[in-house]
Structures are given as structure tokens and as C-alpha cells.
Amino acid sequence: MSFARRTLPALALALAWPGVVSADRRVHVVSAGDTLGALAARYHVTIDELRRWNELADDTIRVGQSLSVEQPPTLRYRAVAGDTLSCIATRFGVPIEQLREDNPGVGRRLEVGTVVVIVGGVDSRASETPDGSEPVRYRVVAGDNLARIARRHALSVEALVELNPGLTPDRVRVGQTLVVGQTTRSESLGVPWCGHVRGARQLGEHPGYVVRNPARSWATARTIERLRRAFDVVTRRDPRAPRVRVHDLSLEGGGAIDDHRSHQSGRDADITYYRRSGCGPGGCPLERMDPDQLDVRRQWTLFHAWLRAGDAEAIYVDYALQAVLHREARRRGATPAELAAWFQYPRGPRHAEGVIRHFPNHRDHFHVRFGCARGERSCR
Numbered sequence: 001m002s003f004a005r006r007t008l009p010a011l012a013l014a015l016a017w018p019g020v021v022s023a024d025r026r027v028h029v030v031s032a033g034d035t036l037g038a039l040a041a042r043y044h045v046t047i048d049e050l051r052r053w054n055e056l057a058d059d060t061i062r063v064g065q066s067l068s069v070e071q072p073p074t075l076r077y078r079a080v081a082g083d084t085l086s087c088i089a090t091r092f093g094v095p096i097e098q099l100r101e102d103n104p105g106v107g108r109r110l111e112v113g114t115v116v117v118i119v120g121g122v123d124s125r126a127s128e129t130p131d132g133s134e135p136v137r138y139r140v141v142a143g144d145n146l147a148r149i150a151r152r153h154a155l156s157v158e159a160l161v162e163l164n165p166g167l168t169p170d171r172v173r174v175g176q177t178l179v180v181g182q183t184t185r186s187e188s189l190g191v192p193w194c195g196h197v198r199g200a201r202q203l204g205e206h207p208g209y210v211v212r213n214p215a216r217s218w219a220t221a222r223t224i225e226r227l228r229r230a231f232d233v234v235t236r237r238d239p240r241a242p243r244v245r246v247h248d249l250s251l252e253g254g255g256a257i258d259d260h261r262s263h264q265s266g267r268d269a270d271i272t273y274y275r276r277s278g279c280g281p282g283g284c285p286l287e288r289m290d291p292d293q294l295d296v297r298r299q300w301t302l303f304h305a306w307l308r309a310g311d312a313e314a315i316y317v318d319y320a321l322q323a324v325l326h327r328e329a330r331r332r333g334a335t336p337a338e339l340a341a342w343f344q345y346p347r348g349p350r351h352a353e354g355v356i357r358h359f360p361n362h363r364d365h366f367h368v369r370f371g372c373a374r375g376e377r378s379c380r
């Protein structure tokens with residue numbers, strides 16, 4: 001009995017001390033008398049490896065310091081179109097200098113299929129934040145009752161009450177928000193030119209636009225909502241408005257996509273302009289737009305819906321088309337402060353202020369980039 005009591009703390013210490021496993025790597029906590037040479041012999045590795053894995057400048061180690069004593073995990077990543085080394089470094093959380101060092105044959109521009117060795121990297125798509133679920137909400141409108149709301153969302157009344165604890169069935173008010181289901185959390189990760197989308201949603205049909213390529217029409221739930229809401233405004237105000245074409249958003253999981261540098265994180269969309277001469281059933285075409293051909297009235301209604309709500313971080317529009325939009329905005333009551341915040345015009349195409357700004361190749365379509373939404377902690 002007394003023997004067991006005496007050895008128990010020693011055993012616990014022995015278990016906790018040399019081989020603490022953290023993220024599949026063995027870590028040694030340096031104690032008095034340890035040297036790099038002794039540790040190398042003990043763990044059957046070389047001094048050089050210990051230096052490299054722990055980024056040691058020399059052989060000095062301190063008591064209490066944690067040292068990796070095992071080869072860090074190595075990932076092999078196959079490059080896809082649009083990848084860059086710096087994007088891969090960001091995504092896997094390793095310094096770009098280290099990535100260059102570990103891949104001496106790889107140049108600045110990556111060929112598709114190139115295998116990149118990532119020592120000690122962790123795939124941020126899998127590990128940044130756990131996949132969570134979030135409630136789907138519904139706002140009660142006039143004429144609603146619980147049975148009707150439940151039916152519309154394929155629920156029983158009991159299930160609806162269960163989702164909304166404390167709900168009094170006969171006292172549902174207009175404007176009240178109810179939870180009507182659960183969905184996977186949707187968020188933008190990284191930056192538009194090096195990022196991903198978790199829990200992407202696909203852009204559905206709408207009377208205001210034609211979706212050109214469903215496989216490239218994925219984005220965050222928030223982006224989809226912001227897009228649709230602005231087209232709701234246009235079609236409500238003007239039911240006879242032609243449909244524009246919505247070209248690429250992002251791929252389902254985001255990431256590098258052919259023909260674009262951005263469009264990676266579920267916040268970008270390319271859309272054709274409203275045209276005065278009409279657009280046909282296929283939607284307003286992807287054709288060079290002249291200022292006198294631009295249907296400024298409808299175009300401004302759409303842009304204004306995003307600007308007023310503070311949704312858009314940038315709307316890329318060729319400078320040649322900005323003057324007529326600026327005039328329309330002023331005519332419809334935009335204040336000087338709003339005009340200055342919303343338009344780069346008239347300060348010139350190189351001026352770096354204004355949500356609506358010039359970017360080459362945006363004469364036949366505009367590009368809207370939505371800002372990071374609240375709660376998207378990894379969105380940049």
C-alpha cells in the first residue's frame with residue numbers, strides 16, 4: 001500500500017514527461033542536464049533534424065523548453081489551376097520561406113498537378129473551426145399561423161414548437177422570427193484570391209436573373225441572400241425589368257477557379273449590365289457596354305440596394321461607365337457624402353476610394369464583392 005502510494009506520483013510524472021503527444025508529434029520538455037546531442041541519441045534522430053524541426057539557430061536549449069523530437073507530419077498537396085505558393089502557405093499555416101526551402105524545384109507560378117511538400121502543415125479547411133450547424137429563421141408575415149408556417153417548411157406543428165421553446169401557439173405576431181430548421185454553418189474563409197467556402201449554398205433561380213453555370217454558382221449563404229435581396233428590390237420596383245446574366249460566383253468548396261484570380265471565398269459574383277435595347281430570354285448579354293446603352297435606372301436600383309445596406313465591399317465597373325451612374329445616383333437623391341463614399345468617379349480610374357471602382361476587363365460585366373459577414377472569423 002505504502003509502496004503504491006510512493007510510486008504513483010513518479011509514474012504519473014514519467015507518463016507526462018518525455019512523450020507528450022500533441023497533434024501527432026512527440027514533444028520533449030527540456031530538463032536540467034539535457035543537451036541536443038543526448039536528445040538526438042535518445043530519440044534516434046540527428047542533431048540537424050532537431051535544429052530544423054525546432055527552428056533553432058544554434059545548439060542552445062533551455063530548461064522547460066518544448067522540443068519536437070519526431071519528424072513533423074508531411075502533407076503532399078497537388079496544385080490546381082490558380083494556385084500559388086503563398087496561397088498554399090497561408091492555407092496550410094506554414095511560413096512561405098519554409099515552403100520555398102522544402103520545394104526547391106517549384107517556381108513562382110505553379111503548374112497544375114505539381115506536388116508541393118508541406119512539412120508540419122495543417123489543412124485549414126478541415127481544422128480552422130469545427131463544422132457547426134446554425135438555425136434557419138423565418139419572419140412571420142400577415143396572415144401566417146403556425147400550421148401554415150409548419151407546412152411551408154415541411155414540419156409538424158409539434159416540431160415547430162420544439163424548435164422554438166416558449167412559443168405560445170396562438171400568439172404568433174407579424175415580424176416575429178421563428179426557427180424553422182437547422183442548416184450547416186456557411187462561411188467565407190481566407191481572402192478572395194486565396195480562400196475557401198465552408199457550407200456553400202448554390203444560387204437558385206430568380207425572376208431577376210439567369211444563372212449561366214450552376215457548377216460555378218456557389219457562395220456563402222450570406223452572399224446568396226445579399227444577391228437575391230437586391231434583385232428582389234429591382235423586380236418589385238420594376239416587374240418588367242429584363243433578366244441579367246449571373247456568371248461565375250465560386251466553386252462548391254471555393255478555392256482556385258479557372259479564368260479568375262479571385263472568386264475563391266464565396267463573396268464574388270460577375271453579372272452583366274442592364275441594357276437599354278433589351279436583353280432577350282437568355283438574359284442581358286456579355287457584350288461591351290457603352291455609356292449611352294447602359295440602362296442606368298435599373299442598374300442604379302440594383303447597385304443602390306447593396307450600397308444602402310452596406311453589403312458591397314467593391315463593385316468593379318469600367319471607369320467609362322461610372323459618370324452616367326453617378327449622374328443617376330445624384331438625380332435620385334444620393335448626398336455628396338454618399339456619392340464620395342460610393343463612387344471612385346470623378347477622381348480618376350486610379351483613385352483608391354469608392355465602392356464602385358475601375359478594374360480592367362469590366363466593360364462587359366460588373367463584379368460585386370461582398371464584405372465579410374459578422375461571425376465569419378476567418379474571413380479576410
Ligand SMILES: [Zn+2]
Pocket residue numbers: 260263268269270367
Ligand atoms: Zn469577377
